[in-house]
Amino acid sequence: MALVKKPVTGMKEIMPREMEIRAYVQGIIRETYSSFGFTPIETPCLEDINNLCSKQGGENEKLIFKVLKRGEKLNLETAKSEADLTDMGLRYDLTVPLVRFYSNNANDLPVPFKALQMGNVWRADRPQRGRYRQFMQCDIDIFGESSNMAEIELILATTTTLGKIGFKNFEIRINDRRLLKAMSDYAGFDPDKFDNVCIILDKLDKIGLDGVKAELVSEGFEAASVDKYCALFDGTEGSLEGLSKIRATLGDSLDEAVSTNLSEIISSVESVKEADFKMVFDPTLVRGMGYYTGTIFEIAIPEFGGSCGGGGRYDKMVGNFTGTDVPACGFSIGFERIVLLLLESNFRIPGKGEKAAYLVDKDMPKELFAKILKEAMEERKAGKTVLVSKMNKNKKFQKEKLSAEGYTEFKEFYADSYKG
Amino acid sequence: MALVKKPVTGMKEIMPREMEIRAYVQGIIRETYSSFGFTPIETPCLEDINNLCSKQGGENEKLIFKVLKRGEKLNLETAKSEADLTDMGLRYDLTVPLVRFYSNNANDLPVPFKALQMGNVWRADRPQRGRYRQFMQCDIDIFGESSNMAEIELILATTTTLGKIGFKNFEIRINDRRLLKAMSDYAGFDPDKFDNVCIILDKLDKIGLDGVKAELVSEGFEAASVDKYCALFDGTEGSLEGLSKIRATLGDSLDEAVSTNLSEIISSVESVKEADFKMVFDPTLVRGMGYYTGTIFEIAIPEFGGSCGGGGRYDKMVGNFTGTDVPACGFSIGFERIVLLLLESNFRIPGKGEKAAYLVDKDMPKELFAKILKEAMEERKAGKTVLVSKMNKNKKFQKEKLSAEGYTEFKEFYADSYKG
Numbered sequence: 001m002a003l004v005k006k007p008v009t010g011m012k013e014i015m016p017r018e019m020e021i022r023a024y025v026q027g028i029i030r031e032t033y034s035s036f037g038f039t040p041i042e043t044p045c046l047e048d049i050n051n052l053c054s055k056q057g058g059e060n061e062k063l064i065f066k067v068l069k070r071g072e073k074l075n076l077e078t079a080k081s082e083a084d085l086t087d088m089g090l091r092y093d094l095t096v097p098l099v100r101f102y103s104n105n106a107n108d109l110p111v112p113f114k115a116l117q118m119g120n121v122w123r124a125d126r127p128q129r130g131r132y133r134q135f136m137q138c139d140i141d142i143f144g145e146s147s148n149m150a151e152i153e154l155i156l157a158t159t160t161t162l163g164k165i166g167f168k169n170f171e172i173r174i175n176d177r178r179l180l181k182a183m184s185d186y187a188g189f190d191p192d193k194f195d196n197v198c199i200i201l202d203k204l205d206k207i208g209l210d211g212v213k214a215e216l217v218s219e220g221f222e223a224a225s226v227d228k229y230c231a232l233f234d235g236t237e238g239s240l241e242g243l244s245k246i247r248a249t250l251g252d253s254l255d256e257a258v259s260t261n262l263s264e265i266i267s268s269v270e271s272v273k274e275a276d277f278k279m280v281f282d283p284t285l286v287r288g289m290g291y292y293t294g295t296i297f298e299i300a301i302p303e304f305g306g307s308c309g310g311g312g313r314y315d316k317m318v319g320n321f322t323g324t325d326v327p328a329c330g331f332s333i334g335f336e337r338i339v340l341l342l343l344e345s346n347f348r349i350p351g352k353g354e355k356a357a358y359l360v361d362k363d364m365p366k367e368l369f370a371k372i373l374k375e376a377m378e379e380r381k382a383g384k385t386v387l388v389s390k391m392n393k394n395k396k397f398q399k400e401k402l403s404a405e406g407y408t409e410f411k412e413f414y415a416d417s418y419k420g
Numbered sequence: 421m422a423l424v425k426k427p428v429t430g431m432k433e434i435m436p437r438e439m440e441i442r443a444y445v446q447g448i449i450r451e452t453y454s455s456f457g458f459t460p461i462e463t464p465c466l467e468d469i470n471n472l473c474s475k476q477g478g479e480n481e482k483l484i485f486k487v488l489k490r491g492e493k494l495n496l497e498t499a500k501s502e503a504d505l506t507d508m509g510l511r512y513d514l515t516v517p518l519v520r521f522y523s524n525n526a527n528d529l530p531v532p533f534k535a536l537q538m539g540n541v542w543r544a545d546r547p548q549r550g551r552y553r554q555f556m557q558c559d560i561d562i563f564g565e566s567s568n569m570a571e572i573e574l575i576l577a578t579t580t581t582l583g584k585i586g587f588k589n590f591e592i593r594i595n596d597r598r599l600l601k602a603m604s605d606y607a608g609f610d611p612d613k614f615d616n617v618c619i620i621l622d623k624l625d626k627i628g629l630d631g632v633k634a635e636l637v638s639e640g641f642e643a644a645s646v647d648k649y650c651a652l653f654d655g656t657e658g659s660l661e662g663l664s665k666i667r668a669t670l671g672d673s674l675d676e677a678v679s680t681n682l683s684e685i686i687s688s689v690e691s692v693k694e695a696d697f698k699m700v701f702d703p704t705l706v707r708g709m710g711y712y713t714g715t716i717f718e719i720a721i722p723e724f725g726g727s728c729g730g731g732g733r734y735d736k737m738v739g740n741f742t743g744t745d746v747p748a749c750g751f752s753i754g755f756e757r758i759v760l761l762l763l764e765s766n767f768r769i770p771g772k773g774e775k776a777a778y779l780v781d782k783d784m785p786k787e788l789f790a791k792i793l794k795e796a797m798e799e800r801k802a803g804k805t806v807l808v809s810k811m812n813k814n815k816k817f818q819k820e821k822l823s824a825e826g827y828t829e830f831k832e833f834y835a836d837s838y839k840g
Contacts, residue, residue, distance in 0.1 A: 003470065003471055003474055003520070003523075003740055003741045004468040004470060004471055005523045005524040005741055007463060007464050007520075007521075007524070008464055008466050008467065008468055008508050011464035011466060013462070013463050013521055013524070013525065014462035014463075015461060015525075015528075016459035016461060019459070019461060020460070023450065023460065034805055035803070035806065036800065036805075036806070036807070037775075037777070037805055037806065037807025037808070037809070039439070039825065040436060040439040040443065041433070041435060041439060042433070042434035043427060043434075044427050044428055044431035044432070044433070044554050045465065045540065045542075045554060046431060046485070046542075046554070047427075047428060048428055050424055051423055051424055054423055065466070065490075066487065066488040067485050067486065067487055067488070067510075068486040068487070068488055068502065068505060068506055070544050074502070076499065076500075076501070076505075079496065080496075082488065082494070082496070085488060085496075085505065086488055088428050090487075100423070100424070100425060100427075101427075103423075103425045104425040104426060104433070105433065105435075108435075109821075110818070110822055110825060111818070111821070112810065120465065122465075122466075124490050134464050134465060134466070145809075147782065147810065149780070149789075149808065149809075149810060152793065153808060156793070160797075264786050267786070267790075268786060268789065271794070272790055272794045272797050274797055274801065320423055321423045322425075355457075357457070360569070362567065366687070369688065370687075370688050370691045370692055373691075373692040374691070374692045377576065377580075377692050377694055380455040381694065384455070385456075386455065386456070387456070387457025387534070388456075388457070388569065388573060389457070389532055389565075389569075390532065390565060390567065392531060398531070401529075401530040401531075402530055
């Protein structure tokens, strides 16, 4: 039973430099989202195991850290399966807990309800570079708003936040699950195989349109249908014109309201946006989660390879808890990716105060030490960071370490010369 | 497998009003401690089960939420005990993880190292009013400082923080484990029963000095010794004079350095303190945790019954990980109690900006809606909170709910009269 110095597999310790950036980004997120009327709420990190394993979470449900029952509830002798041993688990996202929260508290919340959550989630993924088993998610969600006022506000709030952090020249890519369905129907694909079609289309970034074609054919879809399907993506990405073109092609396969909705969102956001970004219609955007029922969207930042957050409408999820559907729409910002990018770009936090280190001789008499403390207290009151530390034998090394921590001013106090 | 609307037993959902206060208090804590040169760090919420069950945590080790092994590591058929089923657990405090962190990273950290941690901890306590199974702890700790510079800075930083939150007229009560030991030895108690003596003395608040006497006697300590012991507490609490008196009485039982150290801490802090509080020598102060090796201290706020945080020196804990002891001293502020008190006293956060709600007719044409959004974006840019929401049928009820959320300004936009 030796003690273990390393953190548990796949989870990271966060050092001072990264903590600073995290606090800064969290501050901007809280402040900006609040100015849009999103109110912070928090739910416990643990959820009832039945809620976590209710098929809302797709693949993530395989990655749950489950908590052992305690006391008399734990009966090793009669336990036949994992389910007998566990009663809760660590949440794998913030959406399931939020929907439970809303179902539990709807009577006390304003309608519509705009929620902001920042919190850790856990997934027992295979550890890999830059992906951890504990990470922070930042979500905004609107319940009780069926119109696209929800999508518009979510996108404006998220992009204003990204702009304040300093991101420019990025894109919000948008699509609709119902458009994806209409395209699949128009091509003549078996309606029961819609999910398979989506899974293959979702690989477009990695395998290209030819790869998608090949995979569809090899999965048994008819070549003529596949050609008809893939032709839909020809010259339709990016602009409102592309959207019009696809709408014209799809004809009766697509409910007019779906494309009107998308074009309203795109033009409303474009006309009032604060940050430097573009709204991009993307008929190939899929988003993994099966719970989406309408619009879906994603942040694409040029500095990243992939997506830096996303969201969409999920009007059916509250109904799983309460029996009555409530319109719901959310946007999750890729907090960990943003922090990583700022860290790697040597980002300097604007307006940071000065940091001074007072190095004090270990033999300093107590009365004189009190005067040094008094000076430090005054400087702190005036907004400065003052570290009071004993002076080490290797003073040069000590100062180097402190410089690396951002200290720029050093004061040395010697017992044989300091008079107070 | 029905879905469960309530949060898991003993854990709470945090509503917008409390979230506001939590964020405010966390902001003051982060800012004030930072101005003293404490640097924020974070460790994973999960720790290796061996670290959690290493007898550092006393009674808390019985309250661990343990995590089930996953995949091939979990073997139900061969599992004979809980230990075979679990490899990690949720941390029950921030001290064990911090000591592990320090042991793992000492080479990369400045000496001395001043850490600030704010994070959730979990204990499977019996649920009771105001005590939850998930709660936030806020700790500051100094590693590598053997002199009382550590205690002085910890107490100054914590009290300055309490002062900024608005607390006045409180006390920091201070004692030393070595003084407790000297008193027990002086009375003639069996040295092996020192822990029992402490456990009984710790009940003083509840059972009074007569109760302590009675319990010591009933536990088999000699009446003469018990009288000698309890006489030590007569007129020695509170002042530096009390400390001198106890030192004089104890004579050779007490290392002179221990009382000098206490009196230096008390007078240094008194001479430079920022907040409105008193340093109080308290020879009856025990603090539960067995890992303390020297000074111990506690915050007493008149508004509370009991303690509102505490800490002390634990010079032997790093050695459990690395084989080499490192001086360490920490102070934990009672975050949840502070938040509860502010909530119950209807605390208003100073300097909060205005909140306006724009209620928009659901039939508002999109071009006009864009103008409303534009106005909201301008106001938000200027620092105001602006909620854009559809106008509900029951407008009066909607406004009441929003007023309760702190909205003071309402603008109504009707499709048939708004011209942009």
